[in-house]
Amino acid sequence: MLRWDSDVWGKLSGPYGSAENVPKLLQQLEQEYSQEVFDELFQEFLFHQNSIYTATYAVMPFLAQLASSVTDIEVRTNLFIHCGIIEASRDEQHQDPFPESWEELADVVGNASCTRMYNEYLKAIDQIKSLTDEILNYAAQSSADAIEKRYLLIADAAFRQSCNVANMLLTFIEGEEYVTVCPACGEDVYIWPQKDKTAPLQAYEHDPVFNPEQQPYAITPASSLEDDPETKALAKQTSRIGDQTLAAHLPYLAGTTTCPACREAFPIWPALLDTFTV
Numbered sequence: 001m002l003r004w005d006s007d008v009w010g011k012l013s014g015p016y017g018s019a020e021n022v023p024k025l026l027q028q029l030e031q032e033y034s035q036e037v038f039d040e041l042f043q044e045f046l047f048h049q050n051s052i053y054t055a056t057y058a059v060m061p062f063l064a065q066l067a068s069s070v071t072d073i074e075v076r077t078n079l080f081i082h083c084g085i086i087e088a089s090r091d092e093q094h095q096d097p098f099p100e101s102w103e104e105l106a107d108v109v110g111n112a113s114c115t116r117m118y119n120e121y122l123k124a125i126d127q128i129k130s131l132t133d134e135i136l137n138y139a140a141q142s143s144a145d146a147i148e149k150r151y152l153l154i155a156d157a158a159f160r161q162s163c164n165v166a167n168m169l170l171t172f173i174e175g176e177e178y179v180t181v182c183p184a185c186g187e188d189v190y191i192w193p194q195k196d197k198t199a200p201l202q203a204y205e206h207d208p209v210f211n212p213e214q215q216p217y218a219i220t221p222a223s224s225l226e227d228d229p230e231t232k233a234l235a236k237q238t239s240r241i242g243d244q245t246l247a248a249h250l251p252y253l254a255g256t257t258t259c260p261a262c263r264e265a266f267p268i269w270p271a272l273l274d275t276f277t278v
Helices: 008-009 022-030 036-045 054-069 074-086 102-108 110-131 132-141 146-159 164-169 231-240 243-254 266-275
Strands: 177-180 188-193 201-204 256-258 265-269
Touching: 008 146, 022 036, 022 054, 036 054, 036 074, 036 102, 054 110, 054 256, 054 266, 074 110, 074 132, 074 146, 102 110, 102 231, 110 146, 132 146, 132 177, 132 231, 146 164, 164 266, 177 266, 188 231, 188 256, 188 266, 231 243, 243 266, 265 266
Parallel strands: none
Antiparallel strands: 177 188, 188 201, 256 265
């Protein structure tokens, strides 16, 4: 991890400029966790509009250490979720020895520093991932609300390297309405809950909020979620923490429907994830 007094901090950036003030916030969190301080760190230096920054990579080892050492399980859960959101937003994965976008930083601080910082980030993600069982077991036994459960599934998917799943869930965080694109004609298809609940989801040509009288198209649910590794893993964790809405929706999201625009049948799941594939 970078030392508090390292001059590298001043060379790193967040969404609004230099990260030179980040060590001060990290020291405050290390001395006594404060949600206000963490929110300032996250919102001002680490994450903005689904993007992460060089400062984010440098901070992750500190967050992993904090998540592993803090005794308050709710704080640990909060850190787990936010680190998962960061990992889901990492769009330069599988790049060695460090992301290509760091070339200018490497010219300033050196290739060795960039390589070390990137490797420490990856190790930190593994450290946080090791908390998954504890966090999900706590969520299953606690009074976590539907949104918190969805965020936990997002973090879990990100740590499993299913970032397309994580970002899809993050985009449709309310967990009831989805929008995909027909692979045949490129038109939007709205996957929406039914009012009469005879089936959890149906397909629509237009946004049902503004076109409530349109004809829905049925979705044929998948007979099994076992064949696709991503739906299988997500279904397992969904059941584990008791996200009943997603559990009911998954067979339909993994099913097939007819495009209302071109009348071609297509599988929903790959079309739904295609936009979020890194």
